[in-house]
Amino acid sequence: MKLTQGCFSFLPDLTDDQIYKQVQYCLANGWAVNIEFTDDPHPRNTYWEMWGLPMFDLQDAAGVMMELAECRRVYGDRYIRISGFDSSHGWESVRISFIVNRPPKEAEFELVRQEVGGRAIRYTTVRKPAAHAEQ
């Protein structure tokens, strides 16, 4: 399964040159750039681990690329995403987010169905155990 969170998951994985341009786009908009990583990419996991603080006041995407390289060196076996944060009034939230690193073996999920009253079902999305995920 290819995890399709983020802005560009339906395209071939972005090259560093492409990532650089997207980061430059964030900086041109005055957004703070954040690098986050996780080994738990559940669709409801909002809080990935932060690789340091969001980078405010940067001029050049090169700084982000250096941090990304360092993050990849340590957590290359996890999902890493870059996001742009807009602090302007009325937004004060993420404006773009995209995956820049995937583990060699992508996460897989399965659906647990709990049959409740009538024909209703309560659904829970859970991570498939790694052994099963290969199939």
Next chain:
Amino acid sequence: MNAHAGTVRGKERYRSGTMEYARMGYWEPEYTPKDTDVIALFRVTPQDGVDPIEASAAVAGESSTATWTVVWTDRLTAAEKYRAKCYRVDPVPGTPGSYFAYIAYDLDLFEPGSIANLSASIIGNVFGFKPLKALRLEDMRFPVAYVKTFQGPATGIVVERERLDKFGRPLLGATVKPKLGLSGRNYGRVVYEALKGGLDFTKDDENINSQPFMHWRDRFLYCMEAVNRAQAASGEVKGTYLNVTAATMEDMYERAEFAKELGSCIVMIDLVIGYTAIQSMAKWARRNDMILHLHRAGHSTYTRQKSHGVSFRVIAKWMRLAGVDHIHAGTVVGKLEGDPNTTRGYYDVCREEFNPTRLEHGIFFDQSWASLNKMMPVASGGIHAGQMHQLLDLLGEDVVLQFGGGTIGHPMGIAAGAIANRVALEAMILARNEGRDYVHEGPEILAKAAQTCTPLKSALEVWKDVTFNYQSTDTPDFVPTALETV
């Protein structure tokens, strides 16, 4: 129009009988609207021989305190405060016989937080007034004090994006087709394929409620199976707008509660349920962490013709106050009515914190939204992947692009249709952010993306020549310079 003798005051004003509206205090050319006034702009087309000032004053009168004759009971009230005041009348550029009438209403004329009361005042009585051939409510300005009495969108664009974890690109949706006749089981199949393929949302159509071929509980159950399966298959949050429109509020609440129980993140209503029902559902949605989608079913009966009715920009403003999260606001390039400039005005009403006056977009007043949430406009009807660059250019990033036929009609199947749309969208966003001239290079960008995506290649071939180029009926009437005052 200086020929008017001005407002009659004192004892003479209340002599029994009839009097011109323009002399009863409903035409006040010297009046400067207060910051706290509600202002309405009407397009007035008087019957032949009826003076435009008198016709406009009559609109002010009949939408506030007046009746056809003088009544002494006015004198028991602070009548001058309660009279709506027409303060400006301009000829409509290029449309002889029609006039723009600006009318100011004191805030005390309106019940706080009630679209029903607001609309009963402004459009309740005057549209059938005999001295007028036609009347259209073009635009309104709401003072901040009044805006603050409304809840506003239950969720808003920002929180919707946060809940969905989707940023930086338009959302993608599709309306399930055929819109009538599918069984619940087959309907859910379409939802599953489209969401698994790559769409964020699927949608019930406006007239899918609870019919013999598919009752609502069946639809909800199968759709939520589909949503959850697609979510597990992609690792991405998915949703389907479950239409809870029904005959009574009790029925709607029952359906909405069931949608919530099944874990849906969004429910849907139709405009035809009425303003009060919409506000009730908006409050329900806020209480229940639910996104509220509004399908503007029926609006074209009164929004489309320029001479008579209510402009959609007014409906959009009312709906932002009323508190829906999504509203269909036009595609420009698709199959339904939509002049680019007029549509731009609607989108601004949905999404901006402040709308400056822009006559070329049909926006006649500065409007502050006082931090009310933003509404997500929805573009639906006759659009396809090959138009992605135009859609992004015309509609921007905070919009749901709904490709119904453009997903389900794909020659390789529904999931392939969804993939084509998603790849086209992501390729276009990537190019835009890289600073490319994506509007002009659009076809090239799509062709390049199609090299590694067969479904997109196939979509571009099938729909390459589909366009809907017809004359718009609802376009702004303005001259770029200041208007002459009559």
